[in-house]
Amino acid sequence: MSAELILRSKELFARVFQEPANVIVCAPGRVNLIGEHTDYNEGFAMPFCIGKYTVIAARRRTGATCRITSAGVPGAISTFPGDSSLSPGPEGDWTNYVRGVVFGMLPMLPGGSCAFDAAVVSDVPLGSGLSSSASLEVATATLLESIYRLGADPKGKALVCQKAEQTFCNSPCGITDQFVCACGEAGHALLIDCRPPYATESVPLSDPRIALVVADSNVKPQLSGSEYPDRVQQCKDACAAMQAAGHSEVRHLRDATLSMLETVARSHALPEATVRRARHGALRPGDGISEDQRTLQAKEALKACDYAQVGRLMFASHASLRDDYRVSSPELDALVEIARGVPGVHGSRLTGGGFGGCTVTLLSRSAVPALLAAFEAEYPKRAGGRTASVFVVRPAAGAMLLQQGAGAEPLAGAPLSPQLSGVAKVTAALVLSAVAAAVIASKRQR
Ligand code: GAF
Numbered sequence: 001m002s003a004e005l006i007l008r009s010k011e012l013f014a015r016v017f018q019e020p021a022n023v024i025v026c027a028p029g030r031v032n033l034i035g036e037h038t039d040y041n042e043g044f045a046m047p048f049c050i051g052k053y054t055v056i057a058a059r060r061r062t063g064a065t066c067r068i069t070s071a072g073v074p075g076a077i078s079t080f081p082g083d084s085s086l087s088p089g090p091e092g093d094w095t096n097y098v099r100g101v102v103f104g105m106l107p108m109l110p111g112g113s114c115a116f117d118a119a120v121v122s123d124v125p126l127g128s129g130l131s132s133s134a135s136l137e138v139a140t141a142t143l144l145e146s147i148y149r150l151g152a153d154p155k156g157k158a159l160v161c162q163k164a165e166q167t168f169c170n171s172p173c174g175i176t177d178q179f180v181c182a183c184g185e186a187g188h189a190l191l192i193d194c195r196p197p198y199a200t201e202s203v204p205l206s207d208p209r210i211a212l213v214v215a216d217s218n219v220k221p222q223l224s225g226s227e228y229p230d231r232v233q234q235c236k237d238a239c240a241a242m243q244a245a246g247h248s249e250v251r252h253l254r255d256a257t258l259s260m261l262e263t264v265a266r267s268h269a270l271p272e273a274t275v276r277r278a279r280h281g282a283l284r285p286g287d288g289i290s291e292d293q294r295t296l297q298a299k300e301a302l303k304a305c306d307y308a309q310v311g312r313l314m315f316a317s318h319a320s321l322r323d324d325y326r327v328s329s330p331e332l333d334a335l336v337e338i339a340r341g342v343p344g345v346h347g348s349r350l351t352g353g354g355f356g357g358c359t360v361t362l363l364s365r366s367a368v369p370a371l372l373a374a375f376e377a378e379y380p381k382r383a384g385g386r387t388a389s390v391f392v393v394r395p396a397a398g399a400m401l402l403q404q405g406a407g408a409e410p411l412a413g414a415p416l417s418p419q420l421s422g423v424a425k426v427t428a429a430l431v432l433s434a435v436a437a438a439v440i441a442s443k444r445q446r
Helices: 003-017 095-108 132-147 154-168 176-183 227-244 258-266 272-280 291-303 307-323 330-340 365-382 417-432
Strands: 023-034 044-060 065-070 077-081 116-122 188-193 200-204 210-216 345-351 358-364 389-393 400-404
Touching: 003 023, 003 044, 003 065, 003 116, 023 132, 023 176, 023 210, 023 291, 023 307, 023 345, 023 358, 044 132, 044 176, 044 291, 065 095, 077 095, 095 132, 095 154, 116 132, 132 154, 132 176, 132 400, 154 176, 176 188, 188 291, 200 291, 210 365, 227 258, 227 272, 258 272, 272 307, 291 307, 307 330, 307 345, 307 358, 330 345, 330 358, 330 365, 358 365, 365 389
Parallel strands: 065 116
Antiparallel strands: 023 044, 023 400, 044 116, 044 188, 065 077, 188 200, 210 358, 210 389, 345 358
């Protein structure tokens, strides 16, 4: 987290609302190390927060009107009711992420209403599959939690945010992004069991011998386009077919075995494409290789510092997402293949929903310069001249209250401040590192 981002949020607030903010909150973007398209099948995912954040500077008001501005939309102030009359704004409006969360939290608020002024700044790349939307949602929930002094419940907060995205933003997303943005821990990945009651396990991921590199293909994914909802539906169809074949216990792909699926496939009850999606999906561990099994194996390998094994599982995950789940793109495949050719790279895969966006690569720290050079030299050749935006990431802390008080003073000594200083240290290390500073990409977009 850069101190500059906090300062920018305060300045924006003061400029737009003509007085100082008195609360500052933040929530990060995320990368998923492994466990893709498993969450809506009640499977397993293992993401981590990246050191890029959405920061909100705010001030509680009386009444029931919310006003919000964003550095990304200079000069505009959006106003909406902070009570049960609240509804989504126009389709695609960025404030729908905020509105949805406010709406979802109304029952928890005194009198069932709220009022605030808020200014949003963010260094999470927008629309790159790094969860800029979940970051905004969770930051909003953290704001309400802070200004109305609600008891902290990171998991409950994540669920409200997921529902906000589903109902106000028309995206049938799973729980991974909001969960890690709310519950992530610095220096750790978060294994999430996406079946209620959502057990989690923090898995150490701060070995100085390894590095994690995110490469943005600079092709924008469209989560609310039809491809993602189609995948969700195909998984449901596969479950329905297995139920119809007598496997009544298959409520989600998590409950299915490979042999159940094969039986149904042989009876031609499902289109071939649906069978392939389900093969990638969360088939019950212990029977065939699925993304769920890879995720659980990767967690064990990570705990044993067996990075070669984690890497093999990442490559296998990418192959399954490319060939069976069909959510990759030529650009993402190119980034993974370029990484595969660099000595010291353990594994690489697309991360997030796919159809563009980013890859994540796990490698020896000493191999980072070679990987950056390979992306710079090779990607434009394989991606029609497009360049990638590449940065080193380290697992960072989840959402937090940063500052509170008359002039929004830092929370020195408060329980959250050690987390903040942890983030600050990580960020400082990154900034000082020649490797991390090597953002090789141009800003060129499509
Ligand atoms: C997107 C969704 F928002 C997540 O819930 C998850 O399904 C992911 O795609 C794929 O793993 O980020």
